[in-house]
Amino acid sequence: MSFIPEELSSPITDYVKYLFCQVQFIQNSCNYPARNNLDVREACAKHSANLTLVIGENTIMRVFVLNKNLQPLDPCRPARARILLSTGKAKVYRRYPFTIILVEEISNPVTHEHQLKIDPGAKTTGLAVVQRQRVVWGAELTHRGFQIRDNLTSRRQLRRSRRNRKTRYRKPRFLNRTRAKGWLAPSLVSRIENILTWVKKIIRFCPITGISQELVQFDTQKLQNPELSGIEYQQGTLHGYEIREYLLEKWNRKCTYCGAKDTRLEVEHIKPKSKGGSNRISNLTLACHSCNQAKYNQDIELFLAKKPDLSKRILSQAKRPLSDAASVNITRWKLYHDLKSITLPVEVGSGGLTKFNRCRQNLPKTHWLDAANVGKVETLIIEVNNPLLITAKGHGTRQLCRTNKYGFPIRYCSRIKFHKGFQTGDIIRAVVPKGKKIGTYVGRVATRKSGSFNISTKSGLVQGISHKYCQFIHRKDGYAYTN
Numbered sequence: 001m002s003f004i005p006e007e008l009s010s011p012i013t014d015y016v017k018y019l020f021c022q023v024q025f026i027q028n029s030c031n032y033p034a035r036n037n038l039d040v041r042e043a044c045a046k047h048s049a050n051l052t053l054v055i056g057e058n059t060i061m062r063v064f065v066l067n068k069n070l071q072p073l074d075p076c077r078p079a080r081a082r083i084l085l086s087t088g089k090a091k092v093y094r095r096y097p098f099t100i101i102l103v104e105e106i107s108n109p110v111t112h113e114h115q116l117k118i119d120p121g122a123k124t125t126g127l128a129v130v131q132r133q134r135v136v137w138g139a140e141l142t143h144r145g146f147q148i149r150d151n152l153t154s155r156r157q158l159r160r161s162r163r164n165r166k167t168r169y170r171k172p173r174f175l176n177r178t179r180a181k182g183w184l185a186p187s188l189v190s191r192i193e194n195i196l197t198w199v200k201k202i203i204r205f206c207p208i209t210g211i212s213q214e215l216v217q218f219d220t221q222k223l224q225n226p227e228l229s230g231i232e233y234q235q236g237t238l239h240g241y242e243i244r245e246y247l248l249e250k251w252n253r254k255c256t257y258c259g260a261k262d263t264r265l266e267v268e269h270i271k272p273k274s275k276g277g278s279n280r281i282s283n284l285t286l287a288c289h290s291c292n293q294a295k296y297n298q299d300i301e302l303f304l305a306k307k308p309d310l311s312k313r314i315l316s317q318a319k320r321p322l323s324d325a326a327s328v329n330i331t332r333w334k335l336y337h338d339l340k341s342i343t344l345p346v347e348v349g350s351g352g353l354t355k356f357n358r359c360r361q362n363l364p365k366t367h368w369l370d371a372a373n374v375g376k377v378e379t380l381i382i383e384v385n386n387p388l389l390i391t392a393k394g395h396g397t398r399q400l401c402r403t404n405k406y407g408f409p410i411r412y413c414s415r416i417k418f419h420k421g422f423q424t425g426d427i428i429r430a431v432v433p434k435g436k437k438i439g440t441y442v443g444r445v446a447t448r449k450s451g452s453f454n455i456s457t458k459s460g461l462v463q464g465i466s467h468k469y470c471q472f473i474h475r476k477d478g479y480a481y482t483n
């Protein structure tokens with residue numbers, strides 16, 4: 001089905017290929033939500049036949065709809081929203097997430113059950129709204145946890161050096177600080193707050209009746225019965241996925257024998273099955289393909305004859321069960337308790353279950369599709385093409401001056417946030433009619449007192465755009481958006 005030979009690869013041919021793939025896509029009505037060329041190509045190669053879902057109008061993300069009294073109604077298709085807007089029956093309420101509000105109130109509206117599903121991650125959290133089996137809305141929320149950590153580290157170091165620079169000696173004081181019970185590091189709190197903000201926001205715009213959250217990596221309950229048949233731990237059943245997740249955690253996601261990382265790992269019997277080794281989890285480990293082949297049905301002592309220390313270490317680690325704490329992520333539990341306080345029913349699932357659901361349906365690994373697969377899932381109809389990409393940007397800084405790398409103040413920092421009616425973080429559209437910068441730019445703005453703004457658009461930063469050309473799209477809310 002390939003139109004262009006693979007060896008011709010320049011940006012232009014890539015783009016042509018991409019277009020061809022898109023055409024193929026529509027012809028084959030592929031169910032793969034593609035995010036970039038690579039995705040499309042990969043998906044086309046894999047799924048040139050027997051595809052189930054339809055791409056086109058149906059796969060564009062739904063629009064949230066509010067009744068006149070701000071009650072959330074069922075999300076509608078963009079085409080319907082366009083008609084409502086053009087006939088004056090609705091108005092735009094909000095750009096991100098796109099929400100419209102009806103001009104006339106509907107009395108006793110009928111709404112359906114919508115489940116909000118969350119897959120919390122350290123860097124990115126996936127969000128999906130699922131109505132029965134239809135995924136009608138998806139988003140990926142990128143956190144700024146690492147940025148917060150780095151900022152606090154830098155502040156701590158600057159203050160420490162400043163404090164010590166010209167002071168008399170003081171005896172160190174320590175153990176004189178307490179932390180509240182349940183204290184979490186600010187970077188972790190930020191992640192939880194980001195998710196809660198979005199959950200509350202979506203509940204305001206969509207008739208959500210329940211929340212699903214991925215709580216643990218693997219379900220220890222499901223590991224209780226370790227007797228499996230041959231195929232189960234290779235692929236297939238849910239049980240196998242829980243075991244895989246467990247082993248990945250236990251053996252640090254690398255080959256036990258050679259330490260290879262980022263490679264395909266296979267489940268390995270430490271004592272070979274042919275020599276009476278059991279399928280118990282204490283006899284299983286992970287090995288890369290070549291190690292697995294090399295070991296074949298040898299005993300571990302023989303295979304690692306030259307590395308007796310390693311062999312001893314593996315055997316002792318194999319016997320030790322993974323503590324419950326290993327599968328538990330504190331932030332996820334905190335999030336779980338916070339979600340429960342929202343008074344919607346909260347369903348929880350494990351990472352193994354999510355992966356099982358996703359792989360069974362042959363869906364690509366993205367955060368928002370992972371989210372859609374959290375909890376009990378039969379089959380999903382993906383009606384979203386591009387998820388909304390949300391990035392947490394914070395609400396600015398409270399620094400009174402900028403410092404150099406030694407902590408000396410070097411620059412004044414204005415306390416005035418608004419310049420010419422705009423503030424940093426607003427999303428604007430700038431239409432420049434003349435000059436070098438002629439064109440239309442949409443994006444997050446960084447304001448200056450002079451009125452010459454910078455706009456970070458999809459294709460990069462555009463500098464020096466006058467405030468005269470700028471128009472609001474979305475007021476600053478601490479997040480940046482692309483879709």
Ligand SMILES: [Zn+2]
Nearest residue numbers: 255258288291
């Ligand atoms: Zn290996």
